Amino acid sequence: MFGIFKKKSEREKLNERYKKLxxxxxxxxxxxxxxxxxxxxxxxxxxxxxxxMEKENS
Structure with missing residues (x-):
């Protein structure tokens, strides 16, 4: 409905971990x-x- 239950993609997880580090x-x-x-x-x-990952998707 509002994206509450939407699972994060691998890219989003890596990006959050990068920002945290x-x-x-x-x-x-x-x-x-x-x-x-x-x-x-x-x-x-x-x-x-x-x-x-970005290069593979291109």
């Missing part, structure tokens, strides 16, 4: 640079997966 990375950048870099690297891997 980038936010965590930014927050950690002021306190623990190595953890921040680790979160950023994870986010970059997700971005690569998202790009690959």
């Amino acid at each position: 980038m936010k965590e990375s930014h927050q950690l950048s002021t306190t623990d640079r190595s953890k921040s870099d680790q979160k950023f690297a994870e986010a970059q891997e997700l971005l690569t997966q998202l790009d690959n």
Whole structure:
């Protein structure tokens, strides 16, 4: 009816996880640079997966 019960696609899940990791990375950048870099690297891997998914759909 209003999309309440609509399941998220794999792309939407990856995009939300990417945003969460980038936010965590930014927050950690002021306190623990190595953890921040680790979160950023994870986010970059997700971005690569998202790009690959987009290329496959094109």
